[in-house]
Amino acid sequence: MGRLRNLLIPGVDKSLLLKDAVKTMPDLTRRRFISGGASLGALTLLTGCDVTDSFSAEEMLKQVSKFNDGVQAWMFNPDAMAPTFPESAITKPFPFNAYYSLDEAPEIEAKDWKLEVRGLVENKKSWTLEELYKLPQVKQVTRHICVEGWSAIGSWTGTPLRDFLKIVGADTRAKYVWFQCADKDGYNSPLDMRSALHAQTQMTFKFGDEILPRAYGFPMKIRVPTKLGFKNPKYVLSMEVTNDYKGGFWEDQGYNSFSGS
Amino acid sequence: MSSIAASDEQASTKAAAKATRAKVIQPAWVRALHWTNAFAMVLMIMSGWQIYNASPLFGFTFSSSITLGGWLGGGLLWHFAAMWLLMVNGLIYLALGLATGRFRKKLLPITREGVLADTKAALTGKLSHEDLTKYNYVQKLLYAGIIVVGIVIVLSGLAIWKPVQLQYLTAMFGGYEAARYVHFFCMAAIVAFMVVHVVLALLVPKSLRAMIVGR
Incomplete structure (x- = not known):
């Protein structure tokens, strides 16, 4: 000094x-x-x-x-389910939350978008939104808890990620599923495999029974009710099954990487 | 002759040792755990204020000059590191407090009459601090109370940290949002206790001395 x-x-x-x-x-x-x-x-x-x-x-x-x-x-207990709530408990309006304003949120055209699947999977084909919408969906009303402390209850509908991982022949012995997103500055986040295989972890296509709006991550978000909000990526572009820890937008800045709830 | 002298000497050494032992007001384990707890508590509170500021429960935030971590991520790192020190230290304290009978001997019984009489004496400036080995009823109440608050703040913290894995604990506090308020009010109680505790320790310096050197 x-x-x-x-x-x-x-x-x-x-x-x-x-x-x-x-x-x-x-x-x-x-x-x-x-x-x-x-x-x-x-x-x-x-x-x-x-x-x-x-x-x-x-x-x-x-x-x-x-x-x-x-x-x-x-x-982490893979059999412990996040508490679910009645529809009447849903927080209205559900908050938009990001490190940018709503005006800066990605605007994705459904017809131009494809989900890229990479890494330790048997079938690396990309998926159109139309194809993904044909997969069986389930609904959950759970509490979203932000790393900042606030929480809100929402209704998310989509395909359990573990079903999708099975369809694409993912090596579920791998350590992570790593998501890359369209957010400005490039959002990404790793999800440990056991959380990825949790029954409530979901590829979300709908919020409150409506097609996922831009504010909440159109066309697809990953809903992980056993993790803090920032581990629930929105505007997902690709997923990669990998044994490497590839870091994440917030994780690299110091947020705890597991951040389970 | 010499053996008698020796045994005399031994007896007097024993008596002296006993007298010294009797004079020890705060044993070494209490002192070590007390200051470790104080350090961990300050870290927890200052980093907790940093975390609070990210999503305030009330219409105020804590000045950045008294928060720890610089930003939310830094505050969280400090909070989830210092928690281990606080919890491990606290568990040792509870275990030894129960095992040695210190809690029972020092903090019990707490009677309503005793507390009222000692409060009155304290407010009129008539409360004696001659014998520091014995706590008055106000001390007993506050020290026992702060142990309970310490347990509740750790449990409510765990309830906020793990509302899925420890969901029964979270439910016990009335849910995630309610647990945040419980956690906050326990902090407020501890801060209020600390203010009074520090002021009184400074007003009765020999009590501070006893917590540092033991007698």
Whole structure:
């Protein structure tokens, strides 16, 4: 830190200089940099240790989060169903939630869209929406819980993901199903195989008995009532069955990767 | 002759040791667990405020100068790391408190008359702090109460964290949304306790000393 201070030009406001430097960074880096800095600041206040020590605190937090992934996988009971609710309990209006405004939500033309299926599957053919709509569907009224803390009850209808994985001949011994989406900046998220095979995990085509509207992820979202909201990708373009941990939009920024509920 | 002197000496050492032991107000395990708990609690509360700010239950948020984590993701990392320290430490405390009989000896019985009399004495400035090994009735009530709040805040936290896997626990709190409020009010109770606790410890410095060096 001392060396860094000496490098600064006398008479130049340090905080302004820092602001300019931060502005030149790409968006994601900036977000992580700011978050890191702020938590470091708080830790320094608390323990009086210097900044180099606190970088290892961030490393420690990451390790604990990985440990928590393991604990949650251990706690996960494939037979435990998320509580279901009567239709009268549905939250109206159901909130639109994303890291962008509704105007910026992907606008997908049904006829141009195909679901790409990749990785450890026997049949890698892409699926049109028309083909997917022919698969048997089930409805669930469950609680969507956001990582922010709020929750809302919604009605989702679609094909259980495990049925689809069977149809495409997926290797269900693989570790993850990784989804890529059309959201701006490219949303993606990994889903551990045991959660993917849970009876209530669904390829969702309808919300409240109507074709899934743009706000909730048209043409297809993945509804996982045993996970926090950000693990329920919308505007899905492709799914890949894989043994590799490919990271995710929020997971890479520090949200716990398992995030089971 | 020499053997008598030796046994005399032994006896007096024993007596001295006993006297020293008697003077210990807070045993080492209580002190270690107390400060670990204090540290974990501060981390949990400050990171909890950060998480609260992402979706406030009430019409206010906590200033970023008193939250931990910098953003929601950072707050969550801290909260779900410090929870292990808080839970493991708390479980050891409960186990030892029950096993050694400390809870029974120090915190019980709590009588209505005792609490009323001691509250009155405290408010009129007549409550004695001569013997720190014995808690007065107000202390007994508050210390026993905060242990219960500590248990409820951990259980409501688990209910929010795992509303599917631990759905019976969540249902016990009246559902996910209700559990969030329970969790918040337990935090508020702990913060209020901490304020009073710290102020009183500073007003009776020898009690603070006892929690640091034991006597």
